[in-house]
Amino acid sequence: MAGAPPFGEDIVLKADEFRLLRDLFAARTGLHFGPESRFSMERRLRERLTVLKLSSFAEYHHLLRFGAGAAAEWDEAVDLLTTNETYLFREGRQLRAFESEVLPRLHDVTRTRRRLAIWSAGCATGEEVYTLAAIIHASGLFPRDVPSDLRWDVNVYGFDISRRCVAAARRGIYGESAFRATTPEQRDAFFERAPGGFRAIAPVRELCHFAHVNLLDEDRAKLLGHADAIFCRNVLIYFEHRARKLAIEALYDRLNPGGVLFLGHSESLLNVSTAFELLHLKEDLVYRKPLAAREPDPTRPRS
Ligand SMILES: C[S@@+](CC[C@H](N)C(=O)[O-])C[C@H]1O[C@@H](n2cnc3c(N)ncnc32)[C@H](O)[C@@H]1O
Structure with missing residues (x-):
C-alpha cells in the first residue's frame, strides 16, 4: 500500500x-x-x-x-x-596475584570483623563472580563451616546494568566456551554438571549474589555496602572520560580503607584519579585505597 x-x-x-x-x-x-x-x-x-x-x-x-x-x-x-563478553578465570596473572598476595593481605585487614566483601562491578553473565568465589573458597583463609565464633561472612557481589546478564548470572549455567581459560583441575574442583551445562559447586555458589545496578547510580551502589576489593575489568574502556572519572570516584567511596581495585589489563587510572596508591605485586600492579583514607565528605562536589 x-x-x-x-x-x-x-x-x-x-x-x-x-x-x-x-x-x-x-x-x-x-x-x-x-x-x-x-x-x-x-x-x-x-x-x-x-x-x-x-x-x-x-x-x-x-x-x-x-x-x-x-x-x-x-x-x-x-x-x-552493551558488550557482555566474559569467561571464567579470565586474566590468570591477575587472579594469581589476587589469590597469593591480595587475599592474605585482606585477611589480615579484615580478620577482626571476619567479614569479606568482594565486588565485580560490570559482572556481565557472572563468570568473574564465580571465579572469584572459587578462588576465595579454595584459599581456606575464610572458613565458613566452623563454629560461629570462628566463622567468616564472605560475599561476592556481582552487578551489571544489563538485566538479561544479571538473570543469566543468577542461573549460573555455563557452556564450553565459558571454560576456555579454565584448567581441567579448576573445572573438576569448582564445577559440576547441571542441565544445560556446568554450574559452580554449592560452597562456591553460596558466596555469590547478583544485582541489577548501574555503576553511575551511586544511591543503588550504596545499598551493596562497602567492599574490600573491587574488580571492574573491561568495563570502563567503553566509558567516556567524564563517566570514567565519576565511576572511579564512586568505587573509591565504596572501598574500605586498604581495599584494592582491579582494572582490566589494558586499563589504568592515568588522568582519571590520583586518590589511589599503586600496589606493586609480584605478578601484577593494583590500585589501593590508602589505609588512612577518611570517609567521604557527602558535601564534596563531584568532579
Ligand atoms: C565486557 S563486560 C566485562 C565483564 C567482566 N568484568 C570481565 O572482565 O570479564 C562489561 C560489562 O559491563 C557492563 N556495564 C556497562 N556499563 C555499565 C554501567 N554503567 N553499570 C554497570 N554495568 C555496566 C556491561 O553490561 C557488560 O556486561
Whole structure:
C-alpha cells in the first residue's frame, strides 16, 4: 500500500538521531559511542523499531525518554548496546596475584570483623563472580563451616546494568566456551554438571549474589555496602572520560580503607584519579585505597 511507513530493514539511523541516542546513552550509562559506532547502533537497535512498529529512530529516542513503558524499553536497549563478553578465570596473572598476595593481605585487614566483601562491578553473565568465589573458597583463609565464633561472612557481589546478564548470572549455567581459560583441575574442583551445562559447586555458589545496578547510580551502589576489593575489568574502556572519572570516584567511596581495585589489563587510572596508591605485586600492579583514607565528605562536589 502506497504511503505506509517503512518498518525495520528500511530504516536508517540519521546523523542527528545518532547524536540524540548517543547523548542519552552517555548520560545514563557512561557508555561512549564514537562516530564509527553509528552503523552498529543502527543494526543493533533496528529490531526494536520492528517489534514496536516505529518508523524512525527519532520516535525510538522519544519513546526511551518519554514513552509509556520507557523503563522496560530502556532495559531492552541496554541489553542490545552493551558488550557482555566474559569467561571464567579470565586474566590468570591477575587472579594469581589476587589469590597469593591480595587475599592474605585482606585477611589480615579484615580478620577482626571476619567479614569479606568482594565486588565485580560490570559482572556481565557472572563468570568473574564465580571465579572469584572459587578462588576465595579454595584459599581456606575464610572458613565458613566452623563454629560461629570462628566463622567468616564472605560475599561476592556481582552487578551489571544489563538485566538479561544479571538473570543469566543468577542461573549460573555455563557452556564450553565459558571454560576456555579454565584448567581441567579448576573445572573438576569448582564445577559440576547441571542441565544445560556446568554450574559452580554449592560452597562456591553460596558466596555469590547478583544485582541489577548501574555503576553511575551511586544511591543503588550504596545499598551493596562497602567492599574490600573491587574488580571492574573491561568495563570502563567503553566509558567516556567524564563517566570514567565519576565511576572511579564512586568505587573509591565504596572501598574500605586498604581495599584494592582491579582494572582490566589494558586499563589504568592515568588522568582519571590520583586518590589511589599503586600496589606493586609480584605478578601484577593494583590500585589501593590508602589505609588512612577518611570517609567521604557527602558535601564534596563531584568532579
Ligand atoms: C565486557 S563486560 C566485562 C565483564 C567482566 N568484568 C570481565 O572482565 O570479564 C562489561 C560489562 O559491563 C557492563 N556495564 C556497562 N556499563 C555499565 C554501567 N554503567 N553499570 C554497570 N554495568 C555496566 C556491561 O553490561 C557488560 O556486561
